[in-house]
Amino acid sequence: MNRKAKRGLLIFFAAVVLAASVLLMLSAFRENIVFFHTPSDVRSGAVAAGTQTRLGGLVEKDSVKRQADGMDVAFRITDGANAIDVRYRGILPDLFREEQGVVAEGVIVDGALEASTILAKHDENYMPREVADALKAYETPEAVK
């Protein structure tokens, strides 16, 4: 092989590697984009059953119910207008409280969310931005107290 052919071979290999990475990247990207929704979105049927979803809002007052074994938890996430049932198994995050902001990630089944991850508000200043936005409509005087 002469020098030109070798260079060509090298460029060819590099191009193949690059193309493969881009394909891998784009396919993985499409599969892993998770959309954020509010309870009202879910109620209106904008979220297809079985898709991975992030649901954000406030934990509804007096909605947290624990199973006897202490591991299964059910509660409702509300944006003020609508509320959605959430089921979760495991330890809730440090800052999970009723009437506090929360984001639950999981799959919608029969109009309820089977959550795999619960993210609670991080501190007094920081709120997951999805929650802050979802609650804009909810910030009525009596909710703020």
Add this chain to the structure above:
Amino acid sequence: MSGSVIELGMVATALSLVLAIVCIAASIYGASTQQPVFNQVARQALLANFVLVTLGCFTVVWSFVQNDFSVAYVAQNSNTHLPLIYRLTALWGAHEGSLLLWLWFLTLYSALVVLFHWKTHPRSMPYVMATLAAVQVGFQVLILFLSSPFTELIPAPAEGRELNPLLQDPGLIIHPPMLYLGYVGFVVPFAFAVAALIRGNAGAEWVVATRRWTLFAWLALTSGIMLGGYWAYYELGWGGYWAWDPVENASLMPWLTGTALLHSIMAQENRNLFRSWNAFLAITTFALSLLGTFLVRSGVLTSVHAFAVDPTRGTYLLAFLGIVTLGGFGLLIFRADTLRSNARLDGSLSRESTLLFNNLFLVVATATVFLGTLYPLAVEVMADERITVAAPYFNKTVLPIMVAIVWLMAIGPVVPWRKSNLTRLRKLMAGPICAALVCLLTGWFFGVRALLPLLALAGIGCVLASIALDTWRSTKARIDISGKSWFAGLIATALWNRRRYGGFIVHLGVTIVVFGILASGLFQETKTVAVAPGEQFKIGAYTLTFDGLEQVQGPNWAALQANVQVFSGPDDAGLMQPQRRTYPRGGMTTTESAIRSTFSGDLYLVVGEELGGGRASLRAYFIPLVGWIWVGWLVMIVGSLFALSQARTYAAPARTAPDVAEAANP
């Protein structure tokens, strides 16, 4: 009284802004009129700025120590109950102080560059100084006018608020400074690259000058990332150390391009190849360091709308980043004609071509992380739709690239420069390939079936054997000539070319880290239980007995603590006490996991919540070999320091290293 102290700090910082502008003007005027006296002025300005900004930082720290709540930044991030050590380090506990620390490191690097390179690089120096001073101006304006830690609060509150409890931790004392030491360090190759481009002299000079600076910055950034991972591991309580969080990704991107730069400069040094590419990498790495700082510190990740709340700051940060990026790349394109070199890539199989692939992989990895981190922000701005890119995206794209890079580590360092052929390669790689097969079969035997981990394991074996064989060949050549003992020969070989063997040690460290990541990911066990006092459960080889819950009081927190007796087989392994702490002042709660580390793995316990009747929920992890990640990091530090210890080389050693290997293996 101490209100005047903080004013002093502000005045000092303002003065440093003036001096930075003087420095830019003087160095450019001095260079264009060939009057060295102006270069002297610029030099003194940069040296003075280090003193001034040090004073600025000191006044903020002083205000924290004095509990001076008339300083807004102190009132927001400290109170009288905060232990002294955290008051000393609260400087970098929030946005404004972190930027001041950034500026301090910048003035430190600037002063050191001036001192070290004044005599060796007189022609580049004016442009280097102007670039450094220009970056300083960017930060000084930001600190003085848009996010000042010197702002006074009148009337002063009697008591301050709380430093974010997650940051009240020894790990967080050193993690941010270490990270910034790395970020800011990349300003040196950036400044030299810009100077080389302006002068139209993009030969190997700037690369040789900045090699050790780049390596040092890379070492600091590596350590910053590792410390952050370690902190996340024991403080956040989810049994992991890396979550592909945007904050983490922000630090990973400059690390990836910095690693690429560290490798590709060797091609320019030895073969005068990749000239514009190296300048591109130097500019990109520094731009990504800035991006990382801004992503984490501008609030844009909390909400794009934080930009809207404080539009001047957001616009300023974007403009700053834009000037650095467009200015750098613009210069690169404008000067492209001066960058052509006569050197050619000779063969498709050579050290150069493996470096090319190393760079290709690292840059593609950077691009994938960039896309996954910034795409959600772009979508929110443009389409007002909120999305998250989930962790599997990063795992699916970045991990295969990382495995490919592991394999490159086996081949790259031993293939000679210029040209090689398959016969040579076969001879070099026969041993390492056998080692790879052994590792692959061992992995299979332990139940690993997934393709990627198997390939990674095989790659690790290949790298280790390749390093060992290469070292052995060089050592043997030396023993044959000198008649020294085997051990003395090995030491002499390593000392003779510290860059090469330092690199090998770093690669060894990387394989240990990769092995730790693989094993801890593949064989991790998790169990979540609800237990009453006296109840037992098992995880890994451990039997755990729950003794009950207890309330514990700390200096500025109260905690719910679970007492758990641990038995490893029949042996008493002691008491583990995971806590859930509440900080009444800020109303925050943190998880304090209990970790029992051994060579074979970590037992990791988190207490959930009180379930009534003395029962509690607990989560237990057994994470095998996770400690190897931190051990590998220590090995990487040793290797980097070893390579750093070799002074600048303008000639032979690095080039002749493979030749010795050839001599030993004719």
